[in-house]
């Protein structure tokens with residue numbers, strides 16, 4: 001038996017407020033919203049983190065995220081939209097099934113930008129050398 005909360009939602013075993021469904025993903029309202037319209041997009045196929053999902057299934061998630069982003073803009077008319085996708089406990093991931101947060105934003109609603117202090121003494125050339133092709 002799969003005890004993953006999001007797999008159970010995908011299977012229709014737990015009630016959620018569905019915003020969008022397609023063949024690869026499901027989107028529903030977060031029950032502890034950071035803002036009005038805070039929505040989660042979850043792939044139907046179980047993967048714990050982005051590194052566990054294959055490229056095609058993550059692309060399907062991105063397509064659903066785009067569709068939901070358009071819906072949120074059309075229906076709620078926010079001033080902005082924050083996307084957040086956490087991987088691992090160190091990032092704040094709370095449910096071990098890939099998901100993307102879509103958080104509509106309005107002027108004056110709180111923190112703007114990254115929600116943590118910037119790193120100090122960061123050598124951008126060294127980081128670039130590690131990451132470039």
Ligand SMILES: [Zn+2]
Nearest residue numbers: 004007046097
């Ligand atoms: Zn799952």
